[in-house]
Amino acid sequence: MYEIVSFEENQAASIARLLNMTYPYDSVTTWSVIRTTVLDPNFDPSLTFVAMEDGIPIGCAIGATRSKEPKELINKEHAWLKLFAIAPDQLHSGLADRLISQVESELMERGYKDIRATDFAGWYVFPGINSRSEDILQFFLRKGYSKVAETTDYVIDLAGFSIPSLVKEEEERQRREGTVYRIPDKSEKETIASWVLNNNGPILSFETIMSFRHDPPGIIIAEKEGNIVGLGLISALETNWLGPIVVSENDQKIGEVLLYKVAWEMKLRGFDRVLISRASESPLYAQIPNIIKVKHYLILSKNLEL
Secondary structure: OOEEEOOOHHHHHHHHHHHHHHOOOOOOOHHHHHHHOOOOOOOOHHHEEEEEEOOEEEEEEEEEEOOOOOHHHOOOOEEEEEEEEEOHHHOOOOHHHHHHHHHHHHHHHOOOOEEEEOOOOOOOOOOOEEOOOHHHHHHHHHOOOEEEEEEEEEEEEOOOOOOOHHHHHHHHHHHHOOEEEEOOOHHHHHHHHHHHHHHHOHHHHHHHHHHOOOOOOOEEEEEEOOEEEEEEEEOOOOOOEEEEEEEHHHOHHHHHHHHHHHHHHHHHOOOOEEEEOOHHHOHHHHHOOOEEEEEEEEEEEEEOOO
8 A cells, every 4th residue: 555745855866767668768867856856946745755665666746836936937837747757566546636637636626727847947857748649648648747848858879979170170269250169167157147137037147157167167158359249058957967068149150060979078078978958948958969769848837726
C-alpha cells in the first residue's frame, strides 16, 4: 500500500530513476531533479505529491507557480505541472489520476486559471512531453489537456567536430572590424547578466548567472568597442546543454561564430554529445553538423476554470 508525501531532497535520486522509467526516450539525472525543485526559488512543497511504496517512489506530480522569481513574471493566473512520473504498471491503476488531480485541485483553490506541462522556463527538466511517450500523452489528453505549442531539442555528436574554415574566416573578418570573442572573468557576472536582462529578459538572465557557477565560466561573449553584442552559454542549466546563443540586433554572423565557438569549447571541456534545448525556436541551430537526434515535444495546457 502506498502513501502520498511531499517531495524531499533525499528522494531526488529515486525520482530521477522513476522519470527515466516514465520517459524512456529522455534522460534525467539527480542534478536535474534537485535543480528544478529545491534550487528553484519558486519551489513550494505543498504543490508536491510523491507516492511511496516500501520506501520507493512509484509516482510523483510536482506543481509550480511563479511566486517569487523572476519578479517581472510573477502572476496569479498561470501554473505549471513541472514534473510528472509514474511507474509503468501504475499508469492505469488510478494513482496517476489521483496525483494529477491533487496538483490541479490545490491550484484551483488558489485561483489559478490554467496549468501547463512541463515547460516551466528556467527550471524545467523537459520542454514538454516527448511525442514518443505515447502512453503519457494519451493519459494527459484524457485528463483534459490539449496541445498549445511544440518544440524540439537537437542532440549533437561532437566526435570529429571542428570549426569550419568559412566560420574561422568570418571570425577573422569580424576581428578586423573590432569584434572579439572571449570567456569572461567571474567578476563580470552581474554586468553581463544585466545586459541579458535588458536585451532578452529575466529567464535568460537567470540562465546566464547559472553559467558562472563553472570554473571557467560557461559562457563566451562577443564584444565590439567594449560593448557586448552577443553571447553563448555552456552548461548553464544542465551540464551537457549548449546555448542559448543570443545576439543584439539579430546579427546572424555573430550568432554563427558563437554557435561554433561554444560547440568547440564544449568539446575541449570533454563533452562527446551535447543537447540544444528548444532548438527549433531559432533557425540558427539547424546549421550545426552531426545532429544525430531530434527530440520532439508537445506543450500541453488545461483550463482549470471549466
